[in-house]
Amino acid sequence: MPTRDTLLLGQVLAFSDDPFHVPPAEAARHFTHGGVLIRDGMIVEVGDGATLRQAHPRAVIDDCGNALITAGFIDAHVHYPQTGIIASWGKQLIDWLNSYTFPEEMRFGDPAVATETARRYFDLALAHGTTSMASFCTIHPASVDAFFAEAQARGCRVVGGKTCMDRNAPPGLSDTAQSAYDDSRALIGKWHGQGRLGYAITPRFAPTSGPEQLEALGALWAEHPDCLMQTHLSEQLPEIAWVRELFPRTRDYLDVYEGFGLIGTGAMFGHAIHLEGREKARLLETGAALIHCPTSNTFIGSGLFDMAGLKSAGQIVGLATDTGGGSSFSMLRTMAAAYEIGQLRGTALHPAQLYWLATAGSARAMRMDDRIGNVRAGMEADLIALDLASTPAIAQRASRAETLWEALFPTIMMGDDRAIRATWVNGQKLAD
Numbered sequence: 001m002p003t004r005d006t007l008l009l010g011q012v013l014a015f016s017d018d019p020f021h022v023p024p025a026e027a028a029r030h031f032t033h034g035g036v037l038i039r040d041g042m043i044v045e046v047g048d049g050a051t052l053r054q055a056h057p058r059a060v061i062d063d064c065g066n067a068l069i070t071a072g073f074i075d076a077h078v079h080y081p082q083t084g085i086i087a088s089w090g091k092q093l094i095d096w097l098n099s100y101t102f103p104e105e106m107r108f109g110d111p112a113v114a115t116e117t118a119r120r121y122f123d124l125a126l127a128h129g130t131t132s133m134a135s136f137c138t139i140h141p142a143s144v145d146a147f148f149a150e151a152q153a154r155g156c157r158v159v160g161g162k163t164c165m166d167r168n169a170p171p172g173l174s175d176t177a178q179s180a181y182d183d184s185r186a187l188i189g190k191w192h193g194q195g196r197l198g199y200a201i202t203p204r205f206a207p208t209s210g211p212e213q214l215e216a217l218g219a220l221w222a223e224h225p226d227c228l229m230q231t232h233l234s235e236q237l238p239e240i241a242w243v244r245e246l247f248p249r250t251r252d253y254l255d256v257y258e259g260f261g262l263i264g265t266g267a268m269f270g271h272a273i274h275l276e277g278r279e280k281a282r283l284l285e286t287g288a289a290l291i292h293c294p295t296s297n298t299f300i301g302s303g304l305f306d307m308a309g310l311k312s313a314g315q316i317v318g319l320a321t322d323t324g325g326g327s328s329f330s331m332l333r334t335m336a337a338a339y340e341i342g343q344l345r346g347t348a349l350h351p352a353q354l355y356w357l358a359t360a361g362s363a364r365a366m367r368m369d370d371r372i373g374n375v376r377a378g379m380e381a382d383l384i385a386l387d388l389a390s391t392p393a394i395a396q397r398a399s400r401a402e403t404l405w406e407a408l409f410p411t412i413m414m415g416d417d418r419a420i421r422a423t424w425v426n427g428q429k430l431a432d
């Protein structure tokens with residue numbers, strides 16, 4: 001039995017271009033009384049609501065009133081196992097990892113912990129309007145199984161990978177070059193390309209992977225080039241100094257990854273705050289993506305990412321929470337932090353740029369911009385309806401707005417999960 005079409009009615013925001021490359025307001029299309037027609041999990045038409053209604057009289061109507069229908073948020077770098085330690089006080093990166101992160105990730109030796117945390121994480125992500133993400137798991141293969149099983153049950157398009165570490169990690173949280181290769185390979189066979197699931201080969205970062213492990217993972221990526229690769233790069237200055245000690249013969253931090261084939265299109269480097277000129281040039285040349293994690297960068301005290309400089313050079317950049325290093329599950333809070341970091345560097349990012357980063361930009365970084373991250377015919381129907389007056393403080397500011405951007409910006413700066421009025425994953429509306 002064919003399912004009936006669904007027609008969502010409301011304001012609609014879609015992007016036709018990258019707002020860092022064309023004047024921001026010209027990169028977006030805004031329908032004040034728009035419609036999005038959904039069939040079998042896909043967006044089939046976007047346009048004027050009344051016109052679509054007339055053309056599809058049998059479609060089931062879902063009227064979102066004055067809410068803004070957009071693509072669901074895409075969190076391009078998150079650690080689902082760190083859900084329970086979000087907002088842990090007082091440490092910078094290396095101490096934070098040793099004090100909070102590693103003990104928590106150790107608990108994932110128990111598959112029941114992984115299953116329960118994955119469920120809690122997806123509940124939170126979806127409540128915040130995040131319909132896709134790229135997540136680190138722990139070194140335990142069962143943590144990857146739990147993540148993918150939960151994503152599959154929810155119908156989400158996600159990327160995940162076993163986090164590999166064979167040195168400078170506690171014994172209970174270490175693998176080897178061989179077991180990292182074998183386990184990752186088996187997980188690729190089990191999950192990669194199953195429905196909406198994709199695998200990312202995941203060395204945690206240079207300090208916790210020895211040369212042999214990095215080489216093994218580089219070889220694995222060469223064998224599976226359609227997988228993504230995710231890791232961390234140049235987040236804090238003491239970390240960079242440590243990498244220089246551990247790999248004294250490399251030119252810079254990126255060179256460690258480069259030397260083992262861990263660079264190129266499909267590579268996603270989290271943070272990338274303190275980059276040298278050579279690193280920026282190589283990242284650009286090879287088509288690798290950088291993932292900006294602004295709430296994490298302020299929370300852990302890492303530094304100020306150069307969004308304006310990198311984007312104007314043509315660098316691919318996605319946006320992410322990096323929870324639990326990040327201090328919020330909300331991509332709205334994340335956009336607000338990106339705005340504030342931009343201001344501290346002297347550039348006020350336009351609301352169109354912020355929203356693009358949280359949707360189409362992250363999709364591009366994950367090599368999925370032909371499927372998710374925008375409201376366009378032929379895309380998968382992962383959508384949210386955003387309430388632009390979700391709190392009294394936001395409502396009183398938005399009520400004075402004369403343009404969409406003025407109406408949206410208070411929600412970007414002050415909004416959270418209360419602004420998410422409805423969410424659709426693969427065309428299915430989630431229960432409230």
Ligand code: GUN
Pocket residue numbers: 079093097101204205232235296300322325326
């Ligand atoms: N660098 C290596 N591991 C991590 C992590 O879990 N979080 C953050 N923010 N940085 C890292």
Ligand code: ZN
Pocket residue numbers: 077078079232270322325
């Ligand atoms: Zn991270």
